[in-house]
Amino acid sequence: MFNSQELIPLNAYLLIASILFCIGVWGLINSRNAVRVLMSIELMLNAVNINLMAFSSYIDGNLIRGQVFTVFVITVAAAEAAVGLAILLSLYRNRTTVDMESFNLLKW
Amino acid sequence: MTISTSTELICFLILSSVIVSGGLGVVLIENIVYSAFLLGGVFMSVAGLYLLLNASFVAAAQVLVYVGAVNVLILFAIMLVNKKEVMKPIKGLKLRKFFSGCVCAGLLALLFRVNIITNWATPGPQAIGEIATERIGEHLFTDYLLPFELASVLLLMAMIGAIVLARRDVISIELETTKSIQENIINNSTDNVLLNQSND
Numbered sequence: 001m002f003n004s005q006e007l008i009p010l011n012a013y014l015l016i017a018s019i020l021f022c023i024g025v026w027g028l029i030n031s032r033n034a035v036r037v038l039m040s041i042e043l044m045l046n047a048v049n050i051n052l053m054a055f056s057s058y059i060d061g062n063l064i065r066g067q068v069f070t071v072f073v074i075t076v077a078a079a080e081a082a083v084g085l086a087i088l089l090s091l092y093r094n095r096t097t098v099d100m101e102s103f104n105l106l107k108w
Numbered sequence: 109m110t111i112s113t114s115t116e117l118i119c120f121l122i123l124s125s126v127i128v129s130g131g132l133g134v135v136l137i138e139n140i141v142y143s144a145f146l147l148g149g150v151f152m153s154v155a156g157l158y159l160l161l162n163a164s165f166v167a168a169a170q171v172l173v174y175v176g177a178v179n180v181l182i183l184f185a186i187m188l189v190n191k192k193e194v195m196k197p198i199k200g201l202k203l204r205k206f207f208s209g210c211v212c213a214g215l216l217a218l219l220f221r222v223n224i225i226t227n228w229a230t231p232g233p234q235a236i237g238e239i240a241t242e243r244i245g246e247h248l249f250t251d252y253l254l255p256f257e258l259a260s261v262l263l264l265m266a267m268i269g270a271i272v273l274a275r276r277d278v279i280s281i282e283l284e285t286t287k288s289i290q291e292n293i294i295n296n297s298t299d300n301v302l303l304n305q306s307n308d
Contacts (some may be wrong), residue, residue: 022216030208042174061233070166082270085181
């Protein structure tokens with residue numbers, strides 16, 4: 001199962017990444033505080049980044065394209081966090097709550 | 109097993125346990141300030157994993173952007189909306205958590221199965237190690253030039269959008285005019301322009 005030539009196999013990184021991704025999904029579904037939802041999204045993005053980095057180091061060690069992708073993902077994540085928290089602030093100003101269950105503006 | 113490989117293994121085990129337990133803490137701990145600090149710990153450990161994978165540039169970018177910017181931004185947002193509020197109880201919340209936990213465990217089992225039964229083509233070509241930073245620079249200015257430039261436009265858009273969204277917009281509050289808000293604005297403002305606008 002594990003490649004014994006390398007000390008830490010590729011699978012180990014993938015397992016860590018999948019555990020972190022599933023924790024992020026669970027938190028995204030179940031958090032009632034809107035800030036925690038954003039934190040869960042960051043966890044999921046980090047899990048994806050670990051995957052990209054592991055593949056670029058083990059399979060594409062020559063032309064590390066995965067690392068370039070990770071840099072782009074980090075950029076997009078920073079932009080997402082800024083806009084998400086700004087939306088959260090304006091929501092809080094209108095609703096004076098951060099409870100996700102009370103954000104039903106789009107319900108009809 | 110030489111001393112360097114055993115050190116690598118120990119570092120990997122410590123970092124991965126910190127990542128998993130920190131991630132669980134971010135999701136499960138009630139106090140959100142604690143979970144924000146734990147999130148910073150998770151980001152630092154992910155940067156450590158990048159160092160183990162010979163990617164010093166991305167590790168530095170991770171520390172700078174995630175720990176330095178995103179985590180601080182999240183902490184600021186927590187401080188700005190920090191109000192002890194009692195969430196209304198919802199019917200069937202426990203059941204909902206249980207079912208979503210089942211779905212996530214199923215997803216986890218699926219990912220584990222894929223991880224283990226797939227024959228990954230390792231070892232690939234020899235890793236280039238320390239000249240990775242130069243190689244990233246070459247990529248960014250040759251074949252990934254368009255995404256690189258688009259990323260700068262995206263960051264500009266995000267900056268302007270965040271300012272527009274988070275700005276305290278006096279005029280739009282006035283348009284939704286309820287009397288108390290209007291009086292508050294008039295009372296609080298020392299600026300004449302505001303008084304003139306609200307008297308129109």
